Amino acid sequence: MKEFRMAIINLTSSIDRCHNRLDDLDSRLKKIEQRDLEDQPNISGLVATIDHLKSELNVRDQELLANDVEITGISETKEENPHHIVIAVATKLGLTLEDRNIVSVKRVGTTRGYIEGELRPRPRPLVLRLVRRSQRDDLLRAARVRRHLSTVDMGLPGDTTRFYLNERLTYSNRQLFFKTREASARLKWKFSWTRDGKIFVRREHGAASHRIRNEADLQKIFGINEVGAKE
Incomplete structure (x- = not known):
């Protein structure tokens, strides 16, 4: 006990x-x-x-990146000459570009793998840095006027492809622009574009344009529940 x-x-x-x-x-x-x-x-x-x-x-x-142009869509080959390519692109746009106008030109990014349904890997973008910003602006302006550009009759190696010229964006701005285009397409906004590294959207012709600085702007303009929504 x-x-x-x-x-x-x-x-x-x-x-x-x-x-x-x-x-x-x-x-x-x-x-x-x-x-x-x-x-x-x-x-x-x-x-x-x-x-x-x-x-x-x-x-x-x-x-x-104010003097940079990003060129996408041109076939990538081992024997290519990047300087020759960008000079041919300028000629296609009705402009004259000489070696002395070029600071640098190169492919950027890691080599891409094959995509299902395609015969060869997607080419990496070419990044062209020019001596003067006005030269960059001339190229971009000419590219906007001449839509549906292709490498036909340019004398370049590789397949004939459509190519595009755009101003080069930082990684953060590329990600933001991608999300902006996604939201614009999903919500039927007709226009999304960049100008001097800034991102803009417009719902339709005649409507006011909106500057997109960050994801908060995306939420404010497109709606909190719309950004990132899945269909």
């Missing part, structure tokens, strides 16, 4: 210690939750500062 009583006492003591530990943990948890609530404005402010700095950095990075 004495041993039984001692066992009960020990069990009670153990339970009391468990309760005390639970009370202590509960108290510590409440303190942590309170501290998080008190720190929330600081955390929110820090996040806002980081977002602002990222945005400023993206603007600076885009400015560095």
